[in-house]
Amino acid sequence: MSNLQGEDRVLLEVKDLRVSFFTHAGEVKAVDGISYTLRTNEVMGIVGESGSGKSVEAYAIMGLLQNPGKVIGGSVRFDGEDLLSYNQNQMADFRGSRAAMIFQNPMTCMNPVYTVGDQLMEALRSHRKDISRAEARKRAIEMLEQVGINNADKRVDQYPHEFSGGMRQRAMIAMALICNPELLIADEPTTALDVTIQEQILELMKTLKGRNNMSIIFITHNLGVVAEICDRVSVMYAGHIVEQGTVNDIFYNPQHPYTKGLLASMPRMDMIGHERLIPIEGTPVDLLDPPKGCSFGPRCKNCMKICLNNPPPAVTVGENGHSCACWLQVQEMLKQKEAEQHG
């Protein structure tokens, strides 16, 4: 393992990243200027609804964007190196060895005509040319055992369709981790699974994270999963990060009206008696024709005039990097400053 245990440094730094899709109907700004940093051994949750740009952002980091999608601005630095300046070969080396990705639907992401073992070995041998087939096979079996697949020495010769959904997801995790990546991007890894299997996979990811010493970007729309596994959370809405902070900041002290709304609108298992849900009114943003000001403005209960015309800047609202992009916070900040000056 190259990393030292307990070492804490910035692994990934995303700055003002912008991704647009140039469609016939016009430009869709799927990711519109997002910034965050990810430290080693940290799990960063990215929460948002469909179309909020959470997956696109991950694809951009991994260089997997396809036409008509393009990165049109910003920078992505991984361990100090600019990923966006990498050419295709460099990117191919980077993917799989230093950063890996797991996807929502393991069936569509595995090749149905190769055995699971072949696919695991391919992932390993394409990055480590010095490993022999026999050694790679041994390593593949070890990996399958690590992710909790029984009879790994037999399973390794089976095809993906012979695996159940939960086992396929385990196999995909094994494939992602076989080269000991420093960064794992998990794009809705448990959404297609049942709760009891989801629980198994989350437990597995927690164990493997500790063992392999890696950082995880966990993309999901499920706030319960975020609460369970993440250290920090970014809440995305219509291509923007509207709020960012530690998991406790987001759940116990949310500042952005969208975060508050999301938390209030969910039925909770620990609710006593019957409370009516408080929904967020309105419909998600049409990205072809986004609002001029704050993208959440048209659905916001506290919408002001300025919100409709100017996009809000992200302001720091607390310790540990708790920030929020909302004009209400700006107003609050100005009031405080004024009070300080007068006082």
Next chain:
Amino acid sequence: MAEAKKLLEVHRLRKYFPVKGKLFRKQYVQAVESVSFDVYRGETLGLVGESGCGKTTLGRTVLRLYEPTSGSIVYDGVPLFDSEKKTAVNMLPYRKKMQIIFQDPSASLDPRMTVGEIVGEGLDVHGQGLSKTEREERIKELLDRVGLNTEHANRFPHEFSGGQQQRVGIARALAVSPEFIVCDEPISALDVSIQSQVVNMLEDLQEERGLTYLFIAHDISVVRHISRRIGVMYLGCMVELAESYELCSKPLHPYTQSLLSAVPLPDPEKTRARKRVVLEGDIPSPLNPPGGCRFHTRCRFATEKCRQVMPELKEAAPGHFCACHEVQP
């Protein structure tokens, strides 16, 4: 609610689907195995379970969208189906009373019909003798009720977002003024912020029109919110049935216990501090389910009896039914 009237009585309902087996040997997917329950007028009965547990099949079989293999269904005192007495009534008049809302809103709306036609189709079939203007009025009223713009009647389903499409599906179900609606995962395909809008609307409609719901979903926190009673299914069997608060606070069946403990809470401290009962392994195939109790392969308490005899759903506490040999009344 003890004096509440039974609207739907389902007794030992079975649904097997034939699949191609080996030569001369027919195989069946045992999707629903001997399920009995009642639904009282005006209540919401929730059904939860993981994918493949037969909850959707059960919902559709109750409406006889699938013909039951055996068992009986009694609606409002009238037997709709009874395999022993060999009765199977014509469902057409009952379609007016029993409706369904489907999971995938875009797949359940005909792409070549306008929203007005979709909602009006039920009115035409159940010939309520409406004049053309009355019919138009009715459609507008329905669209308005589910929160859609009345001018949307001339648009096609693809012009709407998922949440709006689901509203069209609800308007279609309401068009014939039903008493009983099977809601088959009505919100699973929707975005989180839209889900609560639809849940609230379903609750309001129930209050206004005295509807009875059979609410099917895999998300137990939603089911707990909307239902008065909840039934838990595992591999085609009903394993537990109780009032929702009772079921969530005092689950008796080992499967319900682990299902509940697996639901992540949107509260970091609580969810991390919670003790979990993590289930090993996967759900067995319904093609060849384990004998005896269907849960015994994954159960921590399984005994020899569990491997041999399938437990019956028995009343373990007042109003709390559980199908487990190890749970004593």
